[in-house]
Amino acid sequence: MVHINPKSSSREQWGDKLGFIMATAGAAVGLGNIWRFPYVCGENGGGAFILAYIICIALISGPILVAEVLIGRASGQGSGSAFISLTPKGESKIWRFVGVVGVLISFLLVSYYSIVAGWTLEYLWQALQGHLSLFSGDNSQKFFDNFMASDSRQILWHIFLTCMTAVILLRGINKGIEKLSKILMPVLLILLFSLAVFGISVEWTSHENPTSLLDLKSIQFLFVPDWSKFTMDSVFQALGQAAFSLSIAVGTLIAYGSYLDRKENIVNLGSMVIAMDTMVALLAGVLIFPIVFASGLSPSQGTGLIFVTLPNLFSGMPNGDLLVILFYLLIFFAALTSMISLLEPGITHLIDEMNSTRPKACMYVAIASSALGVIWILVGSLQQEFLFLNIDKIVSNFLIPLEAFGISIFASWVLDKVISKEQLSNAGELFFNIWFFMVKWLCPIAILIILVKGLISQDMGG
Numbered sequence: 001m002v003h004i005n006p007k008s009s010s011r012e013q014w015g016d017k018l019g020f021i022m023a024t025a026g027a028a029v030g031l032g033n034i035w036r037f038p039y040v041c042g043e044n045g046g047g048a049f050i051l052a053y054i055i056c057i058a059l060i061s062g063p064i065l066v067a068e069v070l071i072g073r074a075s076g077q078g079s080g081s082a083f084i085s086l087t088p089k090g091e092s093k094i095w096r097f098v099g100v101v102g103v104l105i106s107f108l109l110v111s112y113y114s115i116v117a118g119w120t121l122e123y124l125w126q127a128l129q130g131h132l133s134l135f136s137g138d139n140s141q142k143f144f145d146n147f148m149a150s151d152s153r154q155i156l157w158h159i160f161l162t163c164m165t166a167v168i169l170l171r172g173i174n175k176g177i178e179k180l181s182k183i184l185m186p187v188l189l190i191l192l193f194s195l196a197v198f199g200i201s202v203e204w205t206s207h208e209n210p211t212s213l214l215d216l217k218s219i220q221f222l223f224v225p226d227w228s229k230f231t232m233d234s235v236f237q238a239l240g241q242a243a244f245s246l247s248i249a250v251g252t253l254i255a256y257g258s259y260l261d262r263k264e265n266i267v268n269l270g271s272m273v274i275a276m277d278t279m280v281a282l283l284a285g286v287l288i289f290p291i292v293f294a295s296g297l298s299p300s301q302g303t304g305l306i307f308v309t310l311p312n313l314f315s316g317m318p319n320g321d322l323l324v325i326l327f328y329l330l331i332f333f334a335a336l337t338s339m340i341s342l343l344e345p346g347i348t349h350l351i352d353e354m355n356s357t358r359p360k361a362c363m364y365v366a367i368a369s370s371a372l373g374v375i376w377i378l379v380g381s382l383q384q385e386f387l388f389l390n391i392d393k394i395v396s397n398f399l400i401p402l403e404a405f406g407i408s409i410f411a412s413w414v415l416d417k418v419i420s421k422e423q424l425s426n427a428g429e430l431f432f433n434i435w436f437f438m439v440k441w442l443c444p445i446a447i448l449i450i451l452v453k454g455l456i457s458q459d460m461g462g
């Protein structure tokens, strides 16, 4: 029997499956793929890290993604009420809490995600005005340091971006999220693909280290495992990256699932999203590594990689102005579709729970998120980014794993198996059994280990 929530019958739905795929891939593809993945991969043994990352996706993040979309669709509700509407009375309170925490995580996350996304707008803005010399040589580090020291410019871009996202969300699921994702995602893929082909095919030489990029050494570095750099910590990093990149445990996938038609095959759609997300992360590596290698630098440089090193290298290349513009446009599009997906859970929550209208919900969420981001910028700069860095650690190392743990327990131990079976019926019995086993045992145990490890390293000042 199909479990239909009475409230959900009048709910807006994705126009078609492509709409869901593009919107969800838009959520998944973001700063995590283009900024974080290449340097974490560079630091942790290239191909060895990729292997661990793919295993983590297949065994843990992927099954949780399926669980979340399933919970959203079965309940027809956003994260705040999805769990309770699927729980027998009496057990509800704790699950209501788990649901609301998901929404809160997305809200916390977007309040600082938009700050970093705003940095890309500053770079784009400078590049569009032709100020390429800002990025050449030593200027690149100076420009970044000065920009970091300027609270007002960071605040300006952060608020601008948050308001822009809210205006898109004001138009709703079909006309807002879906329409924009169907345009931005293909453009993003074309941009990334072209830049990656450029990265491996252009014959570029630097004065210090003349190298032909055609020797593909850098691609080898990306794909051939270097086990000497792969440690136990790399496994945890791979799992953290797999969770962040697929956007699990922040209410987004439950909200997006609640707008999904019942006839769609969750597993097929989820697999396409995962394939797209992984492909973008790998392509970002293919784009970035050759350029960094050709300049004799190392790809493991954290934040500086895309805000100091790359603009510097691009600016020294033929057509550097165009390259810088295309590169930051690419990151901006990726960040924008992720921001959309991070603001939506809060909006869905206000609409579902507080009977708010969409315009009002968009306004409230945008104001609150802008205000919180301003606090991060002000407090962060006063205390040498102490709090700003910590809030990301709290969200990524503690809240997201905890929420993911709750989701896997709910989907396997609490939710009526009839409902999950029915939701995944078109994936086949065998797949269902494998998925169920992973969500019931593998995911919670792996996440618990991560949580404990995170707490211990926190205690040890890690």
Ligand code: PFF
Pocket: 027, 028, 029, 030, 031, 032, 033, 106, 109, 244, 245, 246, 247, 248, 250, 252, 338, 339, 341, 342
């Ligand atoms: N997946 C995004 C990235 O890799 O940048 C980050 C993210 C977006 C996390 C949306 C969670 C989310 F709901």
